Amino acid sequence: MGLIANYSCLSDVNLKELKAMGSEEEEILESVEEWNDDDELLLDIDKMWDVLHFMLTGVGTDHKDDKNPLSQAVLGVMAVEAISDYVAYTEHNHLANIVAALDQFDIESALESFDMKACKEAELYPNIWDYEEEEEEIKDEIFHDFEQMKRFYKQVLEANGHVLVSIC
Template sequence: MGLRANYQYLSDKDLVALKKFDNEDDIFETVEDWNDEAEILLDIDKNWDLLHYMLTGVSASDPIWEDPLSEAVVGVTSIEKIEDFIAYINKDRVSDILKALEDFDMESALESFSLEEGKEAELYPDIWDYDDEEEEIKEDLLDCFERMKEFYKEILEADGNVLVTIY
């Protein structure tokens, strides 16, 4: 199975509720319900760490404070004291994130990337010994990037917040 990343529309009301949770079981049950009912949803499967690396040059385990490209993948504010990763992005950051994504040249970044680089950076998931699948991996990553841009565009149009889950 592995760690999968999901991004979804989060209403102002649900954001207030998220900030008030103090029980880990309650938060996961509620987040799963929100995921089932999400108006706008993006699932990039296991590509979150590689996507973060392509956008920032570092693994998602080392997010970059106030970097909209890093925030696009791992959110802005994480929920502390829980085992899995849940974070959110307030609507006032969405336009900056979208602009940064639109200005980023993923095709050029992918041209200079090799699976050996991913292996050396110890990025998740461990797919770095599949040299015969390098083009497929890059195509999948480009697709995730394009879908992420579209997701943030939809969130901006809906004047929404974003919920990020990686588990």
């Protein structure tokens, strides 16, 4: 197992409920799991969230940039504090900027300069950077996850929803 990133569409009601929970970790994590199970708009990028953030921003997720919509796409805008797993949300009013930034990002050019050694030096999760024979598969997975993320954010924007990010 490992840390897996899931993105789901959050309704106004569920967002309000999440905000009202404060730091009740068990309640938050149970609700997140329930909402993810019930949601038809769900994106699972498995363990590639850190390297995707690196491809989009040039830094790993340890360096979240609250002003960069590409960083927000991976990590959300508002992190829920004081819980052990990573949970964050992005309200609808931020989604158009994220969609525009994802649309403008040239993933193919970024992948041309993809470097397994740079990922290892940046200590990106997961620790797979010594498997150079799998580089093409990893690049294909990053491309696929990026395209799925673009599609997901567009769908949530059109549905007038919010985005819930969980990395557990």
